[in-house]
Amino acid sequence: GAVVSQHPSWVICKSGTSVKIECRSLDFQATTMFWYRQFPKKSLMLMATSNEGSKATYEQGVEKDKFLINHASLTLSTLTVTSAHPEDSSFYICSASGFGLAKNIQYFGAGTRLSVL
Amino acid sequence: RKEVEQDPGPFNVPEGATVAFNCTYSNSASQSFFWYRQDCRKEPKLLMSVYSSGNEDGRFTAQLNRASQYISLLIRDSKLSDSATYLCVVTQYNQGGKLIFGQGTELSVKP
Numbered sequence: 001g002a003v004v005s006q007h008p009s010w011v012i013c014k015s016g017t018s019v020k021i022e023c024r025s026l027d028f029q030a031t032t033m034f035w036y037r038q039f040p041k042k043s044l045m046l047m048a049t050s051n052e053g054s055k056a057t058y059e060q061g062v063e064k065d066k067f068l069i070n071h072a073s074l075t076l077s078t079l080t081v082t083s084a085h086p087e088d089s090s091f092y093i094c095s096a097s098g099f100g101l102a103k104n105i106q107y108f109g110a111g112t113r114l115s116v117l
Numbered sequence: 118r119k120e121v122e123q124d125p126g127p128f129n130v131p132e133g134a135t136v137a138f139n140c141t142y143s144n145s146a147s148q149s150f151f152w153y154r155q156d157c158r159k160e161p162k163l164l165m166s167v168y169s170s171g172n173e174d175g176r177f178t179a180q181l182n183r184a185s186q187y188i189s190l191l192i193r194d195s196k197l198s199d200s201a202t203y204l205c206v207v208t209q210y211n212q213g214g215k216l217i218f219g220q221g222t223e224l225s226v227k228p
Contacts (some may be wrong), residue, residue, distance in 0.1 A: 032214060043204065043218040044161065057213075093160050097214055104149040104208045106216060108160040 002028045004096050006109025013084055014117055021079045021112045023094030030096035033077040034106060035069060038091040050077055074098070084116045118143050120217050123205050127223035134195050138222050140188040140205030150181050152190045153204040155221065161204055164190075195226045 003026040013019050023033055032051050036044040048064075050056040050071035058064045066088075071077040077096075081088055091113050095106035123140045130136050142150075150167040165172065167179040167188055178191040188205055205219035 034215070043220045044216075045218075046215060049213055049215060091158070095216075104214050104216075105163065105166075106214070108162070111158075111160045113158070 002096070002098075002101055002107040004030075004094065004107045004109040006094050006112055008112060009110060010113045010115075012115045012117065015085050016083055019081045019084055019114060021081075021092055021094070021114075023077045023079070023096065023109050025075045025096045025098065025107075028096075028098050028101060029074040030077070030098040031074065032097050033071055034095045034097075035067070035077075035079050036093045036095070038093060038111075044093065047079075081114065084114070086116045089114055089116045119220070120144060121205055121207055121219035123203075123219040124222045126221075127225055129225045129227060130195055131227055132195060132197060134226075135191065135193050136195055136224060137192075138190040138203055138205070138224075140190075140219055142186050142188070142205075142207050142217075144207075144209055145183075145186060146210050147186075147207040148210050149208040150188050151206040151216075152177075152179055152188075153206055153218075155202045155204055157201075161218075164203070192224075195224075197226050197228065200224055200226045 005024045007022045035047045038044045047062045048056040048058045056069035068080040093111040095108045121142050152164040153161040154164045155161040167181045169181050171180045176193045180189045202221040202223045204221045
């Protein structure tokens with residue numbers, strides 16, 4: 001099946017710093033990538049959808065200046081949490097869909113656990 | 118009302134038991150339906166797609182009732198390794214493939 005690699009898997013940072021998370025499709029071209037966050041015991045909440053070469057579409061309530069998304073190539077999307085604060089601590093997961101894959105099927109990265117001190 | 122609602126759980130069952138999960142969705146324009154499985158601190162993994170005709174994959178059977186906007190997942194002869202959170206997921210027309218997740222139902226299979 002299609003493989004999505006997400007890095008880093010775990011990051012601890014100080015309040016006020018920025019953190020970049022990478023999401024790569026390893027064996028397919030990801031035309032669309034999705035970014036989710038998940039709090040403990042809660043379900044995944046979509047933050048934004050990004051199409052290669054276009055600006056990301058953010059869900060209601062998600063600050064675009066806080067969560068910067070770049071999808072500059074068909075195999076890489078990045079999420080930067082700017083000026084992170086403790087309330088940004090969460091599990092961030094990316095997924096991707098693309099050419100040659102079954103319609104509406106998304107392949108997920110392993111997630112990044114962010115802890116802001 | 119949430120777009121996708123599931124049994125609250127958790128379900129605690131002995132090995133070998135049959136367990137059924139229910140899910141309802143509010144938007145009749147929903148297009149595709151899935152069950153995902155998520156292990157603790159891991160990403161969700163696709164378990165199976167769900168079709169109106171029903172589909173079976175080994176011990177797992179999924180069913181969709183569009184008229185009632187209801188989705189089910191049946192697990193027979195449950196194993197310890199089935200312990201996880203099961204997520205009901207739908208997509209809608211013209212939403213760019215966006216997945217809408219239910220809150221998940223936790224299953225714990227005990228020896």
